Amino acid sequence: xxxxxxxxxxxxxxxxxxxxxxxxxxxxxxxxxxxxxxxxxxxxxxxxxxxxxxxxxxxxxxxxxxxxxxxxxxxxxxxxxxxxxxxxxxxxxxxxxxxxxxxxxxxxxxxxxxxxxxxxxxxxxxxxxxxxxxxxxxxxxxxxxxxxxxxxxxxxxxxxxxxxxxxxxxxxxxxxxxxxxxxxxxxxxxxxxxxxxxxxxxxxxxxxxxxxxxxxxxxxxxxxxxxxxxxxxxxxxxxxxxxxxxxxxxxxxxxxxxxxxxxxxxxxxxxxxxxxxxxxxxxxxxxxxxxxxxxxxxxxxxxxxxxxxxxxxxxxxxxxxxxxxxxxxxxxxxxxxxxxxxxxxxxxxxxxxxxxxxxxxxxxxxxxxxxxxxxxxxxxxxxxxxxxxxxxxxxxxxxxxxxxxxxxxxxxxxxxxxxxxxxxxxxxxxxxxxxxxxxxxxxxxxxxxxxxxxxxxxxxxxxxxxxxxxxxxxxxxxxxxxxxxxxxxxxxxxxxxxxxxxxxxxxxxxxxxxxxxxxxxxxxxxxxxxxxxxxxxxxxxxxxxxxxxxxxxxxxxxxxxxxxxxxxxxxxxxxxxxxxxxxxxxxxxxxxxxxxxxxxxxxxxxxxxxxxxxxxxxxxxxxxxxxxxxxxxxxxxxxxxxxxxxxxxxxxxxxxxxxxxxxxxxxxxxxxxxxxxxxxxxxxxxxxxxxxxxxxxx
Numbered sequence: 001x002x003x004x005x006x007x008x009x010x011x012x013x014x015x016x017x018x019x020x021x022x023x024x025x026x027x028x029x030x031x032x033x034x035x036x037x038x039x040x041x042x043x044x045x046x047x048x049x050x051x052x053x054x055x056x057x058x059x060x061x062x063x064x065x066x067x068x069x070x071x072x073x074x075x076x077x078x079x080x081x082x083x084x085x086x087x088x089x090x091x092x093x094x095x096x097x098x099x100x101x102x103x104x105x106x107x108x109x110x111x112x113x114x115x116x117x118x119x120x121x122x123x124x125x126x127x128x129x130x131x132x133x134x135x136x137x138x139x140x141x142x143x144x145x146x147x148x149x150x151x152x153x154x155x156x157x158x159x160x161x162x163x164x165x166x167x168x169x170x171x172x173x174x175x176x177x178x179x180x181x182x183x184x185x186x187x188x189x190x191x192x193x194x195x196x197x198x199x200x201x202x203x204x205x206x207x208x209x210x211x212x213x214x215x216x217x218x219x220x221x222x223x224x225x226x227x228x229x230x231x232x233x234x235x236x237x238x239x240x241x242x243x244x245x246x247x248x249x250x251x252x253x254x255x256x257x258x259x260x261x262x263x264x265x266x267x268x269x270x271x272x273x274x275x276x277x278x279x280x281x282x283x284x285x286x287x288x289x290x291x292x293x294x295x296x297x298x299x300x301x302x303x304x305x306x307x308x309x310x311x312x313x314x315x316x317x318x319x320x321x322x323x324x325x326x327x328x329x330x331x332x333x334x335x336x337x338x339x340x341x342x343x344x345x346x347x348x349x350x351x352x353x354x355x356x357x358x359x360x361x362x363x364x365x366x367x368x369x370x371x372x373x374x375x376x377x378x379x380x381x382x383x384x385x386x387x388x389x390x391x392x393x394x395x396x397x398x399x400x401x402x403x404x405x406x407x408x409x410x411x412x413x414x415x416x417x418x419x420x421x422x423x424x425x426x427x428x429x430x431x432x433x434x435x436x437x438x439x440x441x442x443x444x445x446x447x448x449x450x451x452x453x454x455x456x457x458x459x460x461x462x463x464x465x466x467x468x469x470x471x472x473x474x475x476x477x478x479x480x481x482x483x484x485x486x487x488x489x490x491x492x493x494x495x496x497x498x499x500x501x502x503x504x505x506x507x508x509x510x511x512x513x514x515x516x517x518x519x520x521x522x523x524x525x526x527x528x529x530x531x532x533x534x535x536x537x538x539x540x541x542x543x544x545x546x547x548x549x550x551x552x553x554x555x556x557x558x559x560x561x562x563x564x565x566x567x568x569x570x571x572x573x574x575x576x577x578x579x580x581x582x583x584x585x586x587x588x589x590x591x592x593x594x595x596x597x598x599x600x601x602x603x604x605x606x607x608x609x610x611x612x613x614x615x616x617x618x619x620x621x622x623x624x625x626x627x628x629x630x631x632x633x634x635x636x637x638x639x640x641x642x643x644x645x646x647x648x649x650x651x652x653x654x655x656x657x658x659x660x661x662x663x664x665x666x667x668x669x670x671x672x673x674x675x676x677x678x679x680x681x682x683x684x685x686x687x688x689x690x691x692x693x694x695x696x697x698x
Contacts, residue, residue: 022287026279027283028072038367058368060285061285069278091146094141094257124278131267134261156249163239163242166242173232178192181201181203189202190224196216198214199228291312305376307375311354314355332419338471339491342473382417382419386406435460446468658690667691
């Protein structure tokens, strides 16, 4: 397990508040107990499994077919009774076991239906075996409401049948007595009552000696007496006897059922344990959903690379009020071990530091965290913190003494697997001496290879971070124009404390502020002013960079849209070309079929007719229509003016002339006796025997 210093470190990082949120989302006592006793683990395999289980459950919450974890009753007491010899469980308690077993069956069927989609969740049920006999035993004894069934035993069936008959006889007899007494005028206004478990008639007090039976009581005014008529005394006695027999038989049936069910105690305890685990994981998944949390990458090596990380509690609070939360990006590894964060008070330094610490605790407790999924968390064996006022009245320690005690512990026990957080290092002492001690402490922690974050206002630490390898500066940005913090961390440069700007914001007298500037050490003021100017320039550059990125994104979107339009136009042209080619080919095919039919007719006529000249004329009309002949002749003359026939070998790129219609095109490709000739913008697949090589005149 991870070691924490001091003992309340987890609470100081507000992990207890996250734990409380998780407890509220759990339904069973077992799940709530697990949530209340979360531990911070250091075994990679365990953490990967715990995180993956939560992630898998979170995935089931997004669809309509979620994992059917419906059993949420607490049955520790019932399970304990089931293990005791001679114990008797009530019908409702038996039905709780029925519901548990039924839900376990539904869960096993769900995993079977989803095959291998959720391996880590499925592994929880690997040893679980559905025992249908449990349902059979309980269903034979009690109904859905937990009432023992009439047919649970022959004896009970007979008793209840006798009871029903006797009660019916009693009802008829009693109603007859009421009618009789009503006619006689002996009844009081309320007519009847129920005393000492017996049904009685309400008689006016002056007639109590007339009506025979057992007196069970009278009203507060003594004007009404309650008498059990003698005609129903035996019937009531019989019913009372049957009810006792029924109670006794029900007790026997429940005892027998409990005894039989006790043989499945181990199965039921296993089912309940599994449901508790699933309820706990369900709570973690629901919490992750609320926080918009993700499963990060986990590494066995100490370090953390947070991308778009949010403080979970701040995120939930801002989400509730509709306010945005600014994410943080931080990298700590063996080459970048320490981050010195500076900047104005109330600018977010401590919150940023707590964000890293809380997220690290959550991950090592097996919880998903609100970060980008590409973030990576290493495993630390120790977390040490010094946040807030650690003054101890009990030990009569001053704030600075307590601070040094914590620093002593850090330096004594920190190592390469330690993650530490120090808020306002060196505060509480003389600025010069405190700054010197702070620098010495940072050097020692760097020598120990520990990883951590320090917040400070000391200029010497800011300078040190810029010179010592492995120590980085970080600044919380501040809008000096509007005099308000931006709550955004910028890595790589120190931040100004904005002492004078904040003083101006509070409305302090300009005269006092100016005097403070004069008193301040010139070198100190000059450096702080330089930091301030650098930071403001960085803020302005950041704004320009955002604008540039936005313009580049818009340009990229327009480029993509333009390419899509070009691609669409190309496809349209190709489609039109193919459409035209298909049309031409169809017309050619129709023409050839028609010519074939006419040729057959000419051949037939040639054989039969003596006047061959007439048949030849008909053939000429078929093959060469007058208009076509004239058109071809005109085309030939036009082509002769522009091109001259040179003949020779056909080569790619040469100009060809059709021998029949005299069209000219460019040869683009050829294969055996066919080729592609482009006439204008249209390519045609033609027989090359009908074409001859030409060249343009002039």
